[in-house]
Amino acid sequence: GARGEEATLARCYKSVFALVEQHGLRSVAFPSISTGVYRFPIERAALIALREIRAALGRLPQLEKVTVVLFSQADLETYQRALAALSSEGGGGENV
Structure with missing residues (x-):
């Protein structure tokens, strides 16, 4: 919990998106x-993932598709709630 795990997870996504950009990939x-x-906690992970995905889609014009593979209906519902929360923050989410 208190060892910078959220920042580490965000850096993980940023690193992957840097590779996407470097290699000119259109999907990930x-x-x-x-x-x-x-x-x-998946609730925190979903928010981090969706924020980083949204940021990457906004700055990488070649990136056409980002897929998140989830393991259960409950995981999907968690990501859907996180997407709704991000959308209500005014940052959009309709393209994530």
């Missing part, structure tokens, strides 16, 4: 990073 897929064996 992610699992729900750290929410399995590492037991990072």
Whole structure:
């Protein structure tokens, strides 16, 4: 909990998107990073993932598709709630 895990997870996504940019990729897929064996709370992970995905889609014009692979209906519902929360913050989310 208090060792910078949220920042580390955000850096993970940023690193992948840097590779996407470097290689000119048009799509990328992610699992729900750290929410399995590492037991990072999926509610926090979903917000971090979706924020980083939204930022990457906004700055990488070649990026057409980002897929998040989830493991259960409950995980999907968590990501949907996180997307709704981000959208209500005024940052949009309709393209995420």
